[in-house]
Amino acid sequence: EAQVTQNPRYLITVTGKKLTVTCSQNMNHEYMSWYRQDPGLGLRQIYYSMNVEVTDKGDVPEGYKVSRKEKRNFPLILESPSPNQTSLYFCASSSQAHSLGTGELFFGEGSRLTVL
Amino acid sequence: AQTVTQSQPEMSVQEAETVTLSCTYDTSENNYYLFWYKQPPSRQMILVIRQEAYKQQNATENRFSVNFQKAAKSFSLKISDSQLGDTAMYFCAFKPSYFGNEKLTFGTGTRLTIIP
Numbered sequence: 001e002a003q004v005t006q007n008p009r010y011l012i013t014v015t016g017k018k019l020t021v022t023c024s025q026n027m028n029h030e031y032m033s034w035y036r037q038d039p040g041l042g043l044r045q046i047y048y049s050m051n052v053e054v055t056d057k058g059d060v061p062e063g064y065k066v067s068r069k070e071k072r073n074f075p076l077i078l079e080s081p082s083p084n085q086t087s088l089y090f091c092a093s094s095s096q097a098h099s100l101g102t103g104e105l106f107f108g109e110g111s112r113l114t115v116l
Numbered sequence: 117a118q119t120v121t122q123s124q125p126e127m128s129v130q131e132a133e134t135v136t137l138s139c140t141y142d143t144s145e146n147n148y149y150l151f152w153y154k155q156p157p158s159r160q161m162i163l164v165i166r167q168e169a170y171k172q173q174n175a176t177e178n179r180f181s182v183n184f185q186k187a188a189k190s191f192s193l194k195i196s197d198s199q200l201g202d203t204a205m206y207f208c209a210f211k212p213s214y215f216g217n218e219k220l221t222f223g224t225g226t227r228l229t230i231i232p
């Protein structure tokens with residue numbers, strides 16, 4: 001089954017304690033990205049990757065890091081989480097076909113993160 | 117930069133009725149794609165419908181159709197014969213069409229409730 005898998009689905013942590021949200025896709029997609037969803041703000045892009053070892057900032061990258069060492073994985077790292085990073089996070093992936101108007105952007109099931 | 121505006125934070129309709137969700141966007145691009153995504157209480161992001169800006173014909177998917185007005189930069193979603201399973205948050209999203217740009221810009225969402 002084609003899917004994007006995120007872990008953990010839920011996490012409560014404290015300010016300053018480093019954490020990683022993993023994301024893995026099994027569709028051999030080139031493109032992966034991270035979004036955060038906040039009430040009244042919709043989804044905003046944090047970082048994206050066009051392929052292995054190619055990453056770039058989205059609209060709200062402050063406080064986050066990413067890496068793309070393998071095509072299937074795109075972890076999101078919060079080096080020193082703060083309460084304003086409490087949010088619902090989504091990982092997404094797509095093939096090059098999505099750029100050309102076909103294909104689809106596949107989303108993970110979301111990770112609810114609370115920073116106290 | 118593109119912006120997407122959804123001016124209806126919440127809507128509710130009776131089951132079997134027709135409802136229209138509004139979306140406007142601002143862009144200087146001439147070629148792009150527009151999407152409606154559905155997010156039920158499960159949080160999963162589900163693609164409802166897609167429209168290519170170069171196509172004049174409005175996209176339809178079963179009970180879902182769009183009214184795409186390119187000059188007015190308007191992209192509304194019509195749900196006919198609404199069902200309880202249509203209860204969800206709906207997001208309008210924009211993507212430029214040129215290859216290599218995979219970023220979706222989302223609106224703030226409309227929470228739709230179908231009343232039995």
